[in-house]
Amino acid sequence: MYPIRLLMFACSLIGAGATHAEWHYDKQAIMGTEVHLQIWHEDKAQATQITRAVMDEFRRIDGALSPYKEDSELSEVNRTAGKGAVKVSDELARIVDKSLFYSRQTDGAFDITYATVGSLYNFREKKQADKKTTDSLLEAVGYEHIELDRESGTLRFADHRTKIDLGGIAKGYAVDRAVDILKQYGVTNANVSAGGDARLIGDKRGKPWLVGIRHPRDKSKNAAVIPLENTALSTSGDYERFFIDDDDHRVHHIFNPATGKPTDSATQHSGQSSDAQNEDVQKLISVSVIGPQGFDTDPLSTSVFVLGKSKGLALIERMNGFEAIVIDANRRMYFSSGLGNP
Template sequence: MRNVFRGFYLLLVCVFFTTSSFGQWFESKQGIMGTNIHVELWSESRATGEAATEAVMDEMRRIDRLMSPYKPTSELSKLNAEAAFGPVVVSKELFDLISLSIELSKETQGAFDITFASVGFLYNYRENKKPTQSSIRKLLSAIDYRHIQLTELTHSIFFAHENVKIDLGGIAKGHAIDNSIDILQKMGIKHALVTAGGDTRLLGNRLGKPWMVGIRDPRNKQKQAVVLPLVDIALSTSGDYERYFEENGKRYHHILSPKTGASAHEVQSVSIIGPKSTLNDALSTAVFVLGVQKGMDLLNRTPGYDGIVVDNSRKLHYSSALIE
């Protein structure tokens, strides 16, 4: 472990920062987008610090109103309800994120696929309910990103299969975090942390020191499997402990294989380190579905993005750049 991150972020030893004694840290935690949102930032102005933390929360609420599959008034819900009957015009923001999702599906050979919801909606993790194999088989053909047909000129979307549903849960939080960091930068904030569930992005350093970001032990929420010193980068973790229930010794969780419509079981968690939370978010899901070998192959050919995988034997695996 001592050599794992040797040379990976050598810039840490070069970071120096001096600041006015009048500045302070501002922090806020709220429940939005079905998860815990945490903002921590430095500002020399109380007015700016308070406005900046609230601006992040406002952005999270905006994305939730736009992209939640659970809010019947959201643009995504409207799309799911109407796109199988004809093209639906959507906002450029939603169109672009769905377009990016399709490109990521192609790059990951379908391991990341927002149409997983065509079967995924049958699961209820709070009530410990799962679909029958018969129910999965009836809907499995609807899981295929190629059913989503885009028209760039009009920003319209059509589902070429009557049972298609999409869910942006594997990418929307990352998108919201990247938007939030952009907002903070425009407000003059240079040091911040924004977290949404398992997704975190860091702006700058923690006043001359790296941010210490933990990856939790998938089987013990009180422990960290790894603690990373990070600066000006993002980290996203997908784990089988986020939404799940157990039945007869088997764990049913929300990260579904698009091929089977069932929970993927080769690994317990995947953490991706890279510059953008949006891509980290999607890649962590894709690698989880692909498993250790294929997942690491994907990361090792994706410049700028690296990962740590905890497999079912609780062994840690690192992409090549993290062990060089």
């Protein structure tokens, strides 16, 4: 579907088209990451208005879905849904419904109830849940505890200890909402991103957008640069939020719901025995998924990361309209079949 060749070079900016039009840029810290916006528009005043509308939407979504804001709808749900059914917004119901869809598609590899244990981690302070706590809460982790009634618009957790976190889907949803706003304003060429999630409208004035996939162990480099247009791309990696523990293991933010712990990726040691390398063959440190919208590519990139190389790529092959690039713990890159042989 995507006649893509991976390009290992940067491209200079182009400015084709009407001389009175130009690129407009903005960057703001929202949703715990940097939101970047680049649009082509002929009117500076209206471009400023459009930019403000997009950033306001990111802030609105953050205010509703952040687990760190006490007054967010998500926080209120986590406080009360374990006690009984609570009324939720159409937006939250839709996001939870989509999350449950991917939980079923992945046999629970994608599961927003990971927060039952994951919420006890603090990556800035290098804190993690101990084994006893993790083991005691593990039975409260599982998407089957989520009882969503779309008809009545209510949500209930069957286990009172269960909590949810939408970090694996909310930013993908947000970039899609940003694109909706841009299209309402008639924008035909734009690039909007929030952390590892990006959506592209059109091309870059006659040439494709060149989207970099960050090198998972050297933030100053790209592992690959991909030419794209009119699509979404989401990347999940063990380098986004992490710390190194006393045993030299990388403790990161992508959890395996089956264990209640961060998905095992790779140790910090650079030298590994051949046996260790063989054990790591399925473990991933970066996953990028390409598809029509971020609402799908975001949860899919998380799913593939948790599933590992073989099962993760098999999932992508089953999903119509999606492609993936994965980097394993030995820093080897693999591609889904639609990307061909770069």
